Amino acid sequence: MDGLLNTNKPKGITSYDVIRFIKKNFHFKGKIGHSGTLDPAATGVLLVCLGKATKLSSLLMAQEKEYEATLKLGIRTDTLDEKGKILSRIDKISITEEATKKVLFSFIGEIKQVPPLVSALKYQGRRMYEIAREGKDVPRKARRIIIKEIKIKEIKIPFISFRVVCSKGTYVRALCRDIGEQLGCGAFQSNLIRKRIGPFLLKDALTLERLKERGLSSSLIPISEVFNLIKRVTSKN
Incomplete structure (x- = not known):
């Protein structure tokens, strides 16, 4: 079959x-x-x-992929999603909608992205998530990816929901992390739906x-x- x-x-x-x-x-x-x-x-x-x-x-x-994602500002986790251990927390977030949009749209185009430690990528023959479970870290090289489109669906601080069209190799968890870092408060991915593959x-x-x-x-x-x-x-x- x-x-x-x-x-x-x-x-x-x-x-x-x-x-x-x-x-x-x-x-x-x-x-x-x-x-x-x-x-x-x-x-x-x-x-x-x-x-x-x-x-x-x-x-x-x-093939090109399309996702709908929601991130939560003010919290950093070790897995970059809601399942991870909280590394830092900011309770009061003062960010304007205009500044938020500017940061998100700045990621459109060809960018370099450091993949998450908790991922299926291999390091010296082992899955990196296996290494992460042992409490260890490994060096990760930034990889070239393409963010073709970002469309903001809703901004309701601390949550931002958006649609993203991207190339292979893109980690939306890492994109949420990087958006949070650019906004100066950290962030993690709180929800992800893959809408399309090609x-x-x-x-x-x-x-x-x-x-x-x-x-x-x-x-x-x-x-x-x-x-x-x-x-x-x-x-x-």
Whole structure:
């Protein structure tokens, strides 16, 4: 069985838990993998490749991504999200809406971003989140990313909600951190929804319950259709 599943990962489970769900409920024993990890606290589009479609993983991961995020100003955490240990806290935040907008829009374009320590990136053959669990730190090089678009949805201090369109390799947690640092008060990511990976949209994504109802074969996007969808969106850009 070959093809792509556009799934809607729920909050509170890992990306690999989605793969475990598919293996268990459909007794799938072939090749399987996901393209682009979502943190347990995040929800939204998670593409799962089955069979020969696993060869498309790099192509899918290279696609432009769109997120809806909310950050909370005044608190820094070690994981850059709400699950982490609080490192610092500022209770009184005096920031104008104009200053906030100016800082957010300053991140549009090609920028360099230092990835979070708590991430699936590898250092000397080990996942960095494994090293972080031991209370250790590792040197992390800033990586080139592109923020194509930022649209502010709501500013209600200490919360800022925004939409971001970005290149592969972008950590929205790190973007929230950097916005907080530019505003001089720190910040962490309090919510994240992945709305899109390339042409694959959240509105078309299947919840795990819906996937179970429909069945695996009727939910798969054929490999030929995956190529056609990517070609279509690439030609538009």
